[in-house]
Amino acid sequence: MTYCVAMKLDLGLIYMSDTRTNAGLDNISTFCKMKTWEKQGDRVITLLSAGNLATTQAVVGILEELNHTYSQSLHENRTTLFTAETLFQIATLIGQIVKDTIRNIAPGQQNADAFSASFILGGQIKGDVPRLFFIYPEGNFIEATKDTPFFQIGEHKYGKPIIVRAYNPAMSFEEATKLLLVSFDSTLRSNLSVGLPFDLLIYKEDTYVKGIQKRIEKNDPYYTNISDLWSDALKKAFLQLPPFYF
């Protein structure tokens, strides 16, 4: 499993992803699930992935291959991460690659569902606002709006209630990081297949350059502290609710 979140804020975009990959409970590895491409002054594009690692790596690999053949792409007028004019075009491109990748491998396999993968695509291309897309394994996608300004992929249930309640588009990147850490903590406590370290990235609107990028390691003192305090805070909040009487 996996847990990744991307949120739209008034200030820009924020992303967090865990790094645990597992093939069964006895085969755990660490893989970064966040990939960022940057052309300073022009675009910053981030992709979060959940699902089959071979599928997600194939998708990123094909995107990179397209970038390497950049000049031909320009010549052939083929869309790449760096030639696309909008994030919508990139979502379409990635959707097509995901669908093709799964269609190439899944049919006829014993466990055809095992090859599935979902993605969150975010970023800003000059001339457009920051945008966020959720790309399905079927290749189609949806875009975040004011009503639904964040996307989660992977194990989204445990960590959702606090985001729903505490999210506020006007929050600072620091507050949003705190919120994501609490959401990740709730997920980590209930699902063994989500694990530290976490990758964090912020993108400040109209900068066209990667913002702060940070890896939150296993013994990160702030995270450890938040994790303990949140447990106590929940218990205290519960005790302070009015008592029930039969």
Place this chain on the structure above:
Amino acid sequence: MTYCVAMKLDLGLIYMSDTRTNAGLDNISTFCKMKTWEKQGDRVITLLSAGNLATTQAVVGILEELNHTYSQSLHENRTTLFTAETLFQIATLIGQIVKDTIRNIAPGQQNADAFSASFILGGQIKGDVPRLFFIYPEGNFIEATKDTPFFQIGEHKYGKPIIVRAYNPAMSFEEATKLLLVSFDSTLRSNLSVGLPFDLLIYKEDTYVKGIQKRIEKNDPYYTNISDLWSDALKKAFLQLPPFYF
């Protein structure tokens, strides 16, 4: 979907279940998912069910049929809810009925998984302590212990974090009711297929008689209040956590 919880307390057992049943989003009904059998002075047995309604009603129906042929059962030495000597025997009986029910209907159907169902069985039979079992659709089961003193069936993820953090075996039935209401509130907010009213039942150890039984209706003032306050309490708890700095 469904949400049901049963918890072992030092004082006895407490159960809560929602009542929403749906066949698609446009076909919603209300069904009680909690069934209790009582022989005062001897036993109180409660069954919570999640899954296919035809399957769960068939299981309860067959248990009732066995009760109706009670005298023959005694004669034939056949186990029923009222002749079993231990709750383990009843869990075995129900497991067998679940397995048979699903095996009778599922094979060859287009969507064979759709007939699945899970159960929580709890209660006390004279001569034994209160016990709690989780019965799987495959017919096998596990029993609650000190380490894992509660079971959830149905949509268990949203409501689990608060139970894990605030549960305490020494809590009163009133405190446990409050805890369950908060857990149900978190679930309700995130999953449309879990709905009010809720059914609540308590069983006080060594009484061999049903305790308080209550239906929490849609406009229950305590529940509405708790639901609003919990949202605020979570937000406040979050704000009080120490700030993050890059």
